[in-house]
Amino acid sequence: MTDHPEGVGNSERCNKKILADATRTIIQSVGEDPDREGLARTPERVAESLSWLTRGYEMSVEEVVGQGVFDEGHESMIVVRDIEVYSLCEHHMLPFFGKAHVAYIPNGKILGLSKIPRIVDVFAQRLQVQERLTDDVADAIMDVLSPHGVGVVVEAKHLCMMMRGVEKQNSSAVTSSLRGSFKSDAKTRDEFLRLAHGSLLPSA
Secondary structure, three states, X not given: OOOOOOOOOHXXXXXXXXXXXXXXXXXXXXXXXXXXOOOOOXXXXXXXXXXXXXXXXXXXXXXXXXXXXXXXXOOOOEEEEEEEEEEEEOOOOOEEEEEEEEEEEOOOEEEOOOHHHHHHHHXXXXXXXXXXXXXXXXXXXXXXXXXXXXXXXXXXEEHHHHOOOOOOOOOOEEEEEEEEHHHHOHHHHHHHHHHHOOOOOOOO
């Protein structure tokens, strides 16, 4: 499913003193005084912030799903749209943010609706690239439910493009990951993509 470690305890994963010391060095390296009033506590704040923003390393899909899988004969597509996504690009450690749209076709089991955004968070709250995040979510739902198919679309804006480099403030990236019938059946794929991109009424 992923190369990332899962279920690592905070005390093992995140040494806030090392993070704070490293942040102090960065502040000095950009030509600032880490001891001036506005920056004096910044290293500790950054350490706390990074610990929170990467807490996905301490989470596993199994833990967030818990008892949220139910036997159910429903056979039509289930779509959860507009799941807020906040993550850190692993190339520049700048945020990217947007929305995920997740769908699956059950095969005798359904997932509690609140569990889908939690699965997204498991993978978003790490150092990531959007392409892998999209795949991670699709693979996780396939592993948990063994459904007929899964579709995931992520639309996001990247500050590494907006604030630096090409500086394109209005650009966004769209990635998709299709599994099972979403990949093999054109009608299923088209219905999902239409629903994900704004049309709420299924075709007749």
